[in-house]
Amino acid sequence: MYYAHSTINPNKSDWQALKKHLKNVADRSQEFANDFHAGNLAYVSGLLHDIGKYSPEFQKRLDGEKNPVDHSTAGSIEATRIFNGKQSAAGLLFAYIVAGHHGGLLNYGSAEGGLCERLRKPVPDYSAYCNEISIDSHTIGPLGLRPSPGKTGFCISFFTRMLYSCLVDADSLDTEQFCNPDKATLRTNYESFDILAKKFDAHMQKIQSGASDSLINRERKKIFSQCIEAGALPPGMFSLTVPTGGGKTLSSMGFALEQVKKNHLKRIFYIIPYTSIIEQNAKVFRDIFGWQNVLEHHSNFDPATVDTDDLDTGGESLRLATENWDMPITVTTNVQFFESLFSNKRSRCRKLHSLAKSVIILDEAQMLPTGYLLPCLAALSELVRNYGATVVICTATQPRLGDLLDENVRPREIMQSPDRLYETFKRVRVTDLGLLSDADLSARLKDHCQILCIVNTRNHAKKLYDAIKDAGNCYHLSARMCPVHRRKKIAEIKKRLKEGLDCRVISTQLIEAGVDIDFPVVYRTMTGIDSVAQAAGRCNREGKLPFGEVFIFKSTESHGKATSWQSFVAEIGEMTLAGSDDPLSFPTVSEYFQRLYHYKSDGGLDEKEILRQLEERAGEFAFPFEEIADEFQIIEEGTKDVIIPFDEHSRSVIERLRTAEFPWRFVRDLQGYSISIYPNEFREMERMNRIETITDRFYVLRSCEDYSDETGLKLRQGAGYDGSLLIH
Template identity: 30%
Template sequence: MGEQYARTYESPDGFRRQTLRDHLDGTGALACRFADSVGLGPLASAAAELHDLGKATGAFQRYLLDGVGAKGSVIHAYQGAFAVEDASYSAHGKVNKSISRLTRDMLEVAIASHHGDLPDCIDHGGSDSFFNHMGSSEKDDGNYHYAEVKSNVKELGLDIDSLCADASKNLGEVYDKCIKGRRANRDFALGMLTKYNYSCLVDADRCDAACFGDPDAVPYYAANWDALIDAFETYNARLSADTPINAVRADISRQCMDSATRPTGIYRLSVPTGGGKTLSSLRFALHHARQWNKKRIIYVIPFLSITSQTAATFREVLGLGDDDSVLLEHYSDAGRGETTHDTEIADEQEARRRLSQERWSQPLIVTTMVQFLETCMASRGTKLRKFHNMADSVIIFDEIQSLPSHSLDLFKEIVNFLAEVLGATIVLCTATQPALENIDKTVRLDLADNPELVTLSKEQRRVFRRVNIVTQQQPLPIAGDGGLAQFVLDKARENGSCLAVVNLKSEARKLTQELRSLGAQSQGFTLIHLSTSMCGAHRNDALAEVRAATASGEPIICVSTQLIEAGVDVSFGTVVRAAAGLGSIVQAAGRCNRNGESVKPRNVYVVPVSDDDEKGLSAVRDIKRGKEIMIHSLVPLASKNPDFDLLGKEALDMYNTAFYKDKVEGNELKYPLPDGTNAYDLLGFNKAARYEYNTVTHPDGPSAYVHCLAQSFRTVGRRYQVIPNLTKSVVVRYRSSAGTDSRELLEQLRDEYDPREKVRIIRRLQDFTVQLFDADFKKLTERGLITLADDDFELYVLESDDCYDMNFGVVPDAEQKDLFF
């Protein structure tokens, strides 16, 4: 046949066509470049060179050029996978059958799925296998035109046998070096390697397509570590070491810099609250990245509250502007709708959505644990396309003790893979470092030989002892005589300022309302509420007010959920913490007398809240379990033994042992699913599905399933949520103290045509989003209060001012006033 085309594009300069050969070569070159840094270039290149073989048919060319057939009606993804299955792998001599089978498996799932999501290699009930559809009956099916594809391969100049043989040799070398002898779960690692290869293919495909239409659509970011280090060290030189606390902070920072010469591996940064670990870990990352030529630094934060604060701190320290291309904040998927269909004909909506999906290609990424875990657990290409950019990077996990327990074993396997196979250096930061390697020893955490980045003496640690923990066992209601609100107000009067941290958003709202009823404001206190019901810009404004008041010594009461416990640099005269896990109590204590303003230690009160006011804890199992351990074990022990230190290592070890014991025995650390399986097994050997396939569905003997990959990628990808029942992000109506108004940004978005400018606006709108649970999203949508503001980017907006309170944020049950449709 004549010239074959991959896609068409209508531009102001006319109608353009990209040849199929150009697209395959361009995608192959990009995929190879992505994977070369970890030695997997040939594997990624083979997937990319073969992914669109199905376009080499008359049916696809008529569909593309003449519009014959409905969108997506001409199948073109499977034919490349068929070619992989038929290829010879003997170009380099003797064939390792196991490695060639693994190569086939990896290439086939990536190629066949490059416009959707990775499949279940064996379906969840063991009744079918993805690889059963690579056989002769499918190849002979006229809908695939596979015979025509094979006859046209020569015109494309592709040597499929050599590509596959090169890929197999490459995979064999990496397997022998990084996977064969590893002590961690090999099958889990092979699944992650499959995702990595798929990520390289999907991102290369999207980038090549975008650059054909617009050569500047996908910018390339090269990290200038020297310049960033110069900016950091200039800023750091201005920091004072004139107090005992500041002197220890400076030593922690120096040790982090000195540790940067250590090789790639998994490390820990364990320093007390207030030890300056945010900037110290950044210092390590910058110097380590320069030392080992890493591509980027990824800073992963547990709570949305401090993502923008941390990004702002990094911009200040590194001398970056708000729109500087060096740093990307990514903590919301608002405006980044999933790709739901396959198209190669110019489709502006689809092109814009693909462009908006973050690739994490910038030198510095600030994101959340939700984004990190849900990327690694994803099966869809829209989520996984950024996964390959975690390779050869420095990844810092702040407040690792906040890792959801249901994903602990998954997390260990992921970071093992990132460090051992993809060459990433991992840093686990916290003031209450749980010994992850000792929790569920059936799943290893392969720490570096010398994992501690910093060592502090007893004297240095003693400097950070600025508080006393005062406990009580009698639960208090929030309202009423002798309730928590009255207790908080009393402690605020005694100390001038008070932080009250509770476990639920409903508690925070009720406590704030009750303090208002008790006259806290009329008594001179500024009263601030903080929770994730507020958008990021709203929380930033509230935190700025808190900082200003605490810095000037003004009377203030702040009521917050646990979001204030991680990395928020504020200092109160006293803290009242609703009973919760020990890690949360230690973190809350870090907001009291933080800089040693008082020579005498200040009190942190741990108070159980009545069950009637914490009914919602049944849905937050980790917090509920932590509260139970504190109330029934550690608090009574501390009451009986005055020498028992709730802030000491003995208490932390006792707490972690009690917290994880039942979870280990019940497989609760492997992300259990309702049907009795768990994500850890489904992404590893998948023993149950193999058994069902071999003995029930195909009872031909124990070797009926011959493939290396058996992972249920799609099942896990579609069921996994870090926060269960959390649904879409919505933009709310809010004007920040800096003058940025979400309504104005939405108007700009509606009037804008340039996709790149739309992406810039969407990034700014992240600060004005709130994530809603399924029930609240449904409730507000049914009332007509949530609308789809932008079809191109699937951007949802809460249209009601009445449902966004200037004190509390989103209030789903608020009554509407004068609402006209």
């Protein structure tokens, strides 16, 4: 008798039989991969993945021997033996997946490293598997993939990740079912899309019946109706161009629900640029659909904070869903979404198969990382071409992404007349003030009772706030404030605006996308046209005035100078505005993106050459999975997270963290209380003994005196970095 997993019972009566585990994983892998017509391949990978456990050495380990045993390599070796000759490509495909099912997908490498070396590695005798498992090399069939022109390597490597995802999720779920059945029962406790659609319809009827018969509300109804109508179309690539205030969040969700219903799709994903704005949309969806149907997944979210009927099991159910995105609706970030698509790690790839036969809405799509734009678009194209997904590129200022996509996946616009909508929703006038010193700017800001000023760097925001705060009722927002702190301040700002009270806000760009806030006047440092448009979206948002006023300016101060990237987009923005009567019109925005992509076209849209690396040796099935994962980092590594003792809750958790036997248990309790800082800042704070290190992993600000309730983390003179907002 051969076993996959043991218990504390020495007579082995309740141990999991290896044959049963392999069959369970194969069946579940096949079920997942059937969504993209690769069930037979996934089934074989499930049978192969643990055949190394048939070795006497591994069985002795289950009996208590301490010697480590490699059980992953055997299945890879066997795959290349079974699938040789004309099917050698299939053998390598299985080899990648099986060899990496614990440690991650390997580089192909050479005899000295990577998968090649693993396939030459001596392993314990696993031949006993033949007595229990039969692997038929004739059942797998052709791959059936349709690569984009010139992207065969990308297509096959993407397929490898998706099959890998099916295997590792199936393996994890079956192991969990055996080892921790109580935990397994907390999964998949969500409602059907039929029920969710009824909840959504009831919510929309309530909103529309209570809305006044204004021009804007009539247009919002038309936008919603067009989205519902387009939802009946077959899956594909779509664009949704709706001005700020047009209700695109709920309209795009209506489109997604129709797609699910008409095309029998399985999930909805809502992808948002920043964690600083994601909470608002996730809360909207939870209020409509219920907490158990909506997953919010990003670095600053604690599932235990969700208001559920059962806080313990509710929080744990949501946490478990972050592992494989098995939830009807998932709201996550660009970073989480795209870095997972290019990862080689088991934990990050595990959820990828859930994207097949899903609706993926990219909110604020103009915020896709420019340096990785071509790989990101290639991934979205793959999901549409080969995995039955629908992708919606959703913006108020539609970037010219269609020009960078293959002809057969170029987006179809959902709105019938986006240019007419722009004119209907036009609520601001934009004026270019040219050069302004901080003295001139602060004088202007003090003249207004309610005003928002957005600048490019945190240092400028701090200095400008200090210059105007004596006017009273002033607020500062930046990534120097932990998320819990920012949320508190934004709530105060909204309350004052609603009550018509004085409110002057200095912010970095974190306020530009997704924050539902309405000022009569907005000032914006010169930047890209897309950011100007986002800033304008915070002005006269509700149309209470005939026109709101948006002023663009260039700072004359050294601390107001933009970073290299911001300077680059600001220069293109200035060039574009020079010949435009309306800075936010469709032709102006289109020209801006055309210029931007033209200037970045020489390698700047794929700075790490991800696509080239995947094509170089595609004919050999030789892919650098580890290197790609290391290089595809939207947030460049090197920053450190410092935990802020902001309130009584965080201080209490930090106190328990100091004496905890298992400090990782407190990670979720401290989400929302950390700030990312640059290496030079971290070193300076360490030198000045301002940081406490706990278990060599957690960095805590020692003194509350180093954190201001007005502006957040205090950086001593000379230690700072005049950087822009860190986007998480």
